[in-house]
Amino acid sequence: MKNYMNLELLAISENESFARSAVAAFALTLNPSLSELSDIKTAVSEAVTNCIVHAYKSNKNPENKILLSCQTHEVDGVGELHIQVSDYGCGIENVSEAMQPFFTTLSPSERAGMGFTIMQAFSSEFLVESEKGKGTTVKMIKRISEGGKSEENA
Amino acid sequence: MKISTYVKSGILHIVLDGEMDEYSASSARRETDRLIDLSPPLEKAYIDLEKVTFMDSTGIGFLIGRYKKLQRLGMEVYLKNPNPTADKVLSLGGIYTLIPKV
Numbered sequence: 668m669k670n671y672m673n674l675e676l677l678a679i680s681e682n683e684s685f686a687r688s689a690v691a692a693f694a695l696t697l698n699p700s701l702s703e704l705s706d707i708k709t710a711v712s713e714a715v716t717n718c719i720v721h722a723y724k725s726n727k728n729p730e731n732k733i734l735l736s737c738q739t740h741e742v743d744g745v746g747e748l749h750i751q752v753s754d755y756g757c758g759i760e761n762v763s764e765a766m767q768p769f770f771t772t773l774s775p776s777e778r779a780g781m782g783f784t785i786m787q788a789f790s791s792e793f794l795v796e797s798e799k800g801k802g803t804t805v806k807m808i809k810r811i812s813e814g815g816k817s818e819e820n821a
Numbered sequence: 822m823k824i825s826t827y828v829k830s831g832i833l834h835i836v837l838d839g840e841m842d843e844y845s846a847s848s849a850r851r852e853t854d855r856l857i858d859l860s861p862p863l864e865k866a867y868i869d870l871e872k873v874t875f876m877d878s879t880g881i882g883f884l885i886g887r888y889k890k891l892q893r894l895g896m897e898v899y900l901k902n903p904n905p906t907a908d909k910v911l912s913l914g915g916i917y918t919l920i921p922k923v
Binding site: 720 | 840843844846850875877878879881882883885886905906909910913914
């Protein structure tokens with residue numbers, strides 16, 4: 668591990684922008700391309716939104732917290748950002764069903780059901796661990812390509 | 822997120838400006854729907870995404886909701902100028918099969 672940060676924040680939607688910007692700022696030491704940075708922001712936004720909307724059902728209880736922990740690593744010369752987003756909310760009964768594109772437990776008229784699909788597509792590795800009644804942890808790894816470095820240095 | 826509308830060449834342009842996430846979506850929904858209700862009856866609407874600096878999957882839900890409303894009012898709906906970030910999310914969500922890009 669080269670670097671880390673741990674952030675605990677209240678699970679309210681006002682914090683979505685802060686959470687994704689904080690992770691993006693932390694990732695800057697890996698010298699990501701603009702597109703990698705934007706992937707990181709989108710994936711974190713999806714994960715944090717899930718905690719707020721699904722795990723805690725948008726209930727603004729001051730006890731509802733999100734833990735955001737990030738590390739940077741270098742594996743065989745390639746920079747990696749490891750992101751872990753945890754909540755202590757309701758948990759997911761059936762993770763494989765929740766991961767299906769377009770699956771949503773909320774009103775489908777305004778919900779895309781694409782959160783997990785986007786996290787998966789925008790990260791290099793993706794894993795969900797959940798226990799009903801205990802909470803959910805999403806783990807993502809984003810590899811920062813050499814292409815990104817040369818683009819930034821150009 | 823700021824929402825504005827204007828009519829040009831008989832087309833209703835809906836301009837979104839700012840970050841679209843769960844936090845900004847509910848007021849953006851209300852404001853967009855209010856502006857759509859104020860619009861004269863037209864055949865076509867463009868939703869302009871050029872000034873959208875961030876969008877997650879909340880944006881897909883938002884656009885589908887507005888598409889349904891505009892369609893009920895008899896308007897064809899198109900998306901305009903998504904930046905690469907929004908474009909990636911929208912392509913993944915298959916939104917262009919429902920609301921084509923112009």
